[in-house]
Amino acid sequence: xxxxxxxxxxxxxxxxxxxxxxxxxxxxxxxxxxxxxxxxxxxxxxxxxxxxxxxxxxxxxxxxxxxxxxxxxxxxxxxxxxxxxxxxxxxxxxxxxxxxxxxxxxxxxxxxxxxxxxxxxxxxxxxxxxxxxxxxxxxxxxxxxxxxxxxxxxxxxxxxxxxxxxxxxxxxxxxxxxxxxxxxxxxxxxxxxxxxxxxxxxxxxxxxxxxxxxxxxxxxxxxxxxxxxxxxxxxxxxxxxxxxxxxxxxxxxxxxxxxxxxxxxxxxxxxxxxxxxxx
Amino acid sequence: xxxxxxxxxxxxxxxxxxxxxxxxxxxxxxxxxxxxxxxxxxxxxxxxxxxxxxxxxxxxxxxxxxxxxxxxxxxxxxxxxxxxxxxxxxxxxxxxxxxxxxxxxxxxxxxxxxxxxxxxxxxxxxxxxxxxxxxxxxxxxxxxxxxxxxxxxxxxxxxxxxxxxxxxxxxxxxxxxxxxxxxxxxxxxxxxxxxxxxxxxxxxxxxxxxxxxxxxxxxxxxxxxxxxxxxxxxxxxxxxxxxxxxxxxxxxxxxxxxxxxxxxxxxxxxxxxxxxxxxxxxxxxxxxxxxxxxxxxxxxxxxxxxxxxxxxxxxxxxxxxxxxxxxxxxxxxxxxxxxxxxxxxxxxxxxxxxxxxxxxxxxxxxxxxxxxxxxxxxxxxxxxxxxxxxxxxxxxxxxxxxxxxxxxxxxxxxxxxxxxxxxxxxxxxxxxxxxxxxxxxxxxxxxxxxxxxxxxxxxxxxxxxxxxxxxxxxxxxxxxxxxxxxxxxxxxxxxxxxxxxxxxxxxxxxxx
Numbered sequence: 001x002x003x004x005x006x007x008x009x010x011x012x013x014x015x016x017x018x019x020x021x022x023x024x025x026x027x028x029x030x031x032x033x034x035x036x037x038x039x040x041x042x043x044x045x046x047x048x049x050x051x052x053x054x055x056x057x058x059x060x061x062x063x064x065x066x067x068x069x070x071x072x073x074x075x076x077x078x079x080x081x082x083x084x085x086x087x088x089x090x091x092x093x094x095x096x097x098x099x100x101x102x103x104x105x106x107x108x109x110x111x112x113x114x115x116x117x118x119x120x121x122x123x124x125x126x127x128x129x130x131x132x133x134x135x136x137x138x139x140x141x142x143x144x145x146x147x148x149x150x151x152x153x154x155x156x157x158x159x160x161x162x163x164x165x166x167x168x169x170x171x172x173x174x175x176x177x178x179x180x181x182x183x184x185x186x187x188x189x190x191x192x193x194x195x196x197x198x199x200x201x202x203x204x205x206x207x208x209x210x211x212x213x214x215x216x217x218x219x220x221x222x223x224x225x226x227x228x229x230x231x232x233x234x235x236x237x238x239x240x241x242x243x244x245x246x247x248x249x250x251x252x253x254x255x256x257x258x259x260x261x262x263x264x265x266x267x268x269x270x271x272x273x274x275x276x277x278x279x
Numbered sequence: 280x281x282x283x284x285x286x287x288x289x290x291x292x293x294x295x296x297x298x299x300x301x302x303x304x305x306x307x308x309x310x311x312x313x314x315x316x317x318x319x320x321x322x323x324x325x326x327x328x329x330x331x332x333x334x335x336x337x338x339x340x341x342x343x344x345x346x347x348x349x350x351x352x353x354x355x356x357x358x359x360x361x362x363x364x365x366x367x368x369x370x371x372x373x374x375x376x377x378x379x380x381x382x383x384x385x386x387x388x389x390x391x392x393x394x395x396x397x398x399x400x401x402x403x404x405x406x407x408x409x410x411x412x413x414x415x416x417x418x419x420x421x422x423x424x425x426x427x428x429x430x431x432x433x434x435x436x437x438x439x440x441x442x443x444x445x446x447x448x449x450x451x452x453x454x455x456x457x458x459x460x461x462x463x464x465x466x467x468x469x470x471x472x473x474x475x476x477x478x479x480x481x482x483x484x485x486x487x488x489x490x491x492x493x494x495x496x497x498x499x500x501x502x503x504x505x506x507x508x509x510x511x512x513x514x515x516x517x518x519x520x521x522x523x524x525x526x527x528x529x530x531x532x533x534x535x536x537x538x539x540x541x542x543x544x545x546x547x548x549x550x551x552x553x554x555x556x557x558x559x560x561x562x563x564x565x566x567x568x569x570x571x572x573x574x575x576x577x578x579x580x581x582x583x584x585x586x587x588x589x590x591x592x593x594x595x596x597x598x599x600x601x602x603x604x605x606x607x608x609x610x611x612x613x614x615x616x617x618x619x620x621x622x623x624x625x626x627x628x629x630x631x632x633x634x635x636x637x638x639x640x641x642x643x644x645x646x647x648x649x650x651x652x653x654x655x656x657x658x659x660x661x662x663x664x665x666x667x668x669x670x671x672x673x674x675x676x677x678x679x680x681x682x683x684x685x686x687x688x689x690x691x692x693x694x695x696x697x698x699x700x701x702x703x704x705x706x707x708x709x710x711x712x713x714x715x716x717x718x719x720x721x722x723x724x725x726x727x728x729x730x731x732x733x734x735x736x737x738x739x740x741x742x743x744x745x746x747x748x749x750x751x752x753x754x755x756x757x758x759x760x761x762x763x764x765x766x767x768x769x770x771x772x773x774x775x776x777x778x779x780x781x782x783x784x785x786x787x788x789x790x791x
Contacts, residue, residue: 012397012488019484023477030473042781043772043789047468049459066395073396074290083399086553092526126411133415137423140431151436151695155424166415173408181404227517227524227538241372241510248368255362259722260351263689264362265325266720267350267435268334268342271318272690272758273776275346275440276335276451277475279467 004078011073014066018059025055090181094188101191101198108194111187115180122176129169133162295381295547296390301597302330303384307338307450308604311615316458318756321614327363329370330383331500333444335451337458340608344370345444345500349421349437350689353429357723367503375511376504379494380545385446386494392486400489407535409496410543416443417499428691433728435691439499441471445479448472455757464757467776490533494545505542513563515539515546521558528554646767652752657768659750663716663739666726671737676712678766680790684778685741685753685760687718688728692777693759697734703783704736710791712737718755719743765790 033046073079098104104112136142136158143154255261273279292300306328309319319340328341344367351360370378379386393399400406416439424438440447452472455461485492494501508514517528517539528539531553536543539550539559548569551559557571570586609615648657660674673681684700686693697715704713715734717725719741729738741747745755752773753760763772763786771790 008396008398011395015395015397015484015487019480022480026473026476026480030470034469042779042785045466045468047465047472049462049465052465070395074394075286077286077289078396080397080399083401086527086530087401087403089526089530092524092529096524096526122408130415133419137419137427140427143424143427143431151428151434151691155438155442158419158424162415162419166412169415170408170412173411174405177404177408227519227522229519237510241512244368244510245372248365248372251361251365251368253365255360255365258358258361260354260358260360260362261325262720263350263354263358263360263722264327264342264347265322266722267347267689268324268339269318269320269756270687270690270718270720270758271335271451271756272435272687272692273464273467274471274692275435275437276333276447276455277441277444277472278452278455278464279469279471279776 004081007069007073007078008080011066011069014062014069018062018066021059021062025059029055090184090188094184094191097188097191097195101194105190105194107190108187111183111190115183115187118176118180118183122173122180125172125176126169129165129172133165136161296387298381299384299387299390301601302328302382303332303387305601305604306330306332306341306384307336308340308601308608309338310605311609312337312339313454313458315616316455316460317616317754318455319608320616320756321608321612323608323612327366327370329374329378331385331446331498332383333440333447333450333454335447336454338454339450340604343446345421346437346440346447348503349425349440350435352422353425353435353437354689354722355426356430356433368507371504371507372510373512374504375508375514375546376501376542376544377511377513377546378504379498379501380547383494385498386491386545388449389486389491389493392483393490395487397487402490402533402535406489406495407537410535412496413498413502416497417502421499433688433731434694435689437691441691442474443478443497444475445482445493448475448479452476463774464776466774491545495535495543501545508540508542508544508546511546513546513561513568515544515548515550515559516562518558518560521556523556523558525556528559646769648767648769652750652770652773654770654773656770658762658764658770660768661747661750663714663741663747666729666738666740671714671739673768677768680707680711680766680787681764681768682711682713682783682786683747683751683762683764684713684715685718685748685751685755685758685762686715687721687758688725689722690718690758694732696759696778697732697736699778699780699783701734701736703780703787707787711787714739716741716747718748718758719745763787763790 029047029051033044033051037044037046098108101108142158312319316337318335318337321340323340324334324342326341327344327347329344331345332339332341332343334341334343334346344363347363348360348367351363354360374382420438420443424436428434428436452475456464456468482493482497489495528550529536532539532544532550534543534545534547538544540546546561548559548561551561551569551571554571560567560571561569567582567586570583646657648655650657650659652658658673660672662673663671665671682700682703684693684696686697688694700713700715704711713736715736715738717738717740720743721740725738725740729735739747741755748755748760751760751762753762754775757775759777760775761772761778762770765771772786
């Protein structure tokens with residue numbers, strides 16, 4: 001067991017090291033090459049096959065070692081044993097436990113209200129952070145072209161604007177969802193305690209408590225269905241799908257006629273070098 | 280022997296893996312592209328494939344849906360992209376995110392990377408929140424950037440392809456660069472490649488530790504298909520009469536799903552193995568594609584046998600399609616380029632007749648260099664009809680530095696560098712002739728486009744057989760391309776890639 005863990009961590013270190021070396025090699029070639037270009041040699045190549053080969057050679061033994069370890073690990077079945085185990089779904093656990101509780105306690109109700117607030121707060125936070133992004137991307141002035149390098153400048157400015165707002169928005173969601181998870185856990189704990197109390201009281205009162213406990217799974221199903229699609233909803237979905245499929249076929253026909261199919265063809269056979277990341 | 284069988288039983292590729300591999304091969308059936316180092320240019324590329332597969336991959340036989348969406352948006356000022364919209368809707372409504380789980384080559388690559396034995400990061404409430412990042416990327420890079428630059432500046436800027444897409448870097452850039460015939464492409468690699476290479480390595484590394492990281496957090500195509508997931512014809516369906524609400528399906532799923540079939544569900548059908556109620560099945564409308572493994576009424580012996588028989592027929596048909604595709608895209612397709620030997624013969628024949636003209640006695644700028652497309656060679660003479668109806672005859676410009684630029688209105692970097700050429704021409708009007716040659720298949724009115732951009736450079740549109748491009752040694756499938764000739768008509772620069780003002784100055788100094 002311990003050996004397997006060590007094996008996994010060595011492989012992790014190798015993968016991360018290879019990634020760092022690849023990134024640093026590319027960045028180093030770029031920096032050195034750009035400096036040389038800037039020093040009055042604009043027609044000199046930044047990357048060459050020789051430079052790339054020279055940068056990759058020291059990484060090759062590490063790569064081969066990592067590859068050999070991967071093959072060995074796969075053959076021997078060495079893997080993170082936790083990886084395929086089911087994750088804990090506190091929400092579902094809470095639903096199942098709460099379904100067995102006849103009357104929610106005040107604490108449970110409070111937690112439930114808090115969860116709603118947190119969920120709403122998280123989404124509002126995310127939505128608020130998306131507003132500046134939306135305003136930014138809907139304003140054409142931000143996509144100006146002042147010179148040949150204007151495009152890159154405006155994209156960099158856009159990324160510099162969008163990334164912080166996205167990070168803050170996602171952070172709002174993450175914080176809200178983590179706090180919500182804790183609250184759900186507290187609610188589930190409260191429900192479990194309540195259920196235990198009720199079960200103990202019932203056991204003391206009557207011998208029929210066992211029979212009612214045995215029926216619990218049925219109650220769980222009735223109280224907390226995970227999937228509940230009404231026939232009406234199902235029928236509506238089929239209808240929407242059919243309508244949209246007909247519309248899609250009409251769009252394709254229109255596209256063939258208005259030349260947008262040719263646009264796809266031409267862009268697929270005449271690629272621009274920047275669009276694939278060449279330069 | 281027993282042990283080997285046990286290992287094989289445990290590790291043999293699942294039906295889903297085989298289908299993923301099959302679709303990857305089918306999308307990239309132009310295998311000769313990997314040998315020739317050139318992309319496929321046949322008409323089949325007008326059809327989008329459902330999964331993520333860069334159309335600049337030398338093997339790609341179809342168009343990438345995401346690249347097509349961005350280009351359609353970039354062109355929305357001229358023409359509504361009905362075709363791409365229709366295709367995406369058909370894929371979404373028929374398959375939804377089943378495409379991600381079963382038909383996406385990038386999904387396969389991510390899953391293979393995740394097989395590398397390391398500790399894994401499991402899904403959590405945090406990863407579920409992060410899964411919304413892909414919608415931001417969709418709005419910003421796939422919709423806003425291409426649309427604004429397209430509508431406002433007539434400039435095709437596929438934001439996601441250009442700045443993020445790891446499939447483009449891996450399949451397109453590295454796919455082309457790895458071929459020894461494309462060594463000259465290294466000249467183009469600058470900051471853009473460095474950035475995208477770093478992004479690709481980061482995403483690839485993340486996929487080792489975190490299941491389908493790209494798919495879950497970044498992929499805008501998955502975000503689009505996710506919107507159709509509840510309406511999709513093929514998906515994992517829940518028999519609500521059997522489901523006891525235990526949630527094992529969600530707990531065992533590695534994607535950030537809340538329910539089976541929601542916008543994050545890729546319909547991989549792994550949850551079927553976790554459901555002890557046999558409530559899940561992969562269905563296409565009313566037909567069961569994969570039934571739950573149980574001895575229940577629905578899985579009667581005859582229906583199981585029928586499915587097995589249908590499966591065999593399906594695989595047979597799929598293999599026949601693959602064989603035909605391989606044959607078509609590598610041998611039979613009339614759009615495939617003729618053999619290089621034949622091209623060379625044509626060029627040499629053309630060149631032979633013109634070599635004498637350049638070296639005519641009494642010509643101050645006569646050159647005795649051999650005709651060809653390499654540096655130091657003399658470029659074969661040609662005549663082209665300009666947009667104003669007059670003729671451009673290359674030999675008439677001996678004594679001046681000639682710059683030939685191959686471009687197209689739909690190529691963002693080509694359009695961006697036109698003003699550089701324009702101002703360069705004006706600054707060196709007596710010494711330089713800049714002639715721009717549009718690729719053979721214009722999508723819009725080129726004279727009107729140039730007038731709108733304020734470009735007055737002489738321009739021609741290449742013939743359907745790409746005569747001038749071929750003559751200059753330019754690959755008509757990869758733009759932009761620039762050729763610089765010195766006063767004697769000898770090539771001093773012949774390169775694919777974008778041009779800068781500083782580089783133009785240096786090339787002029789070298790050429791004069």
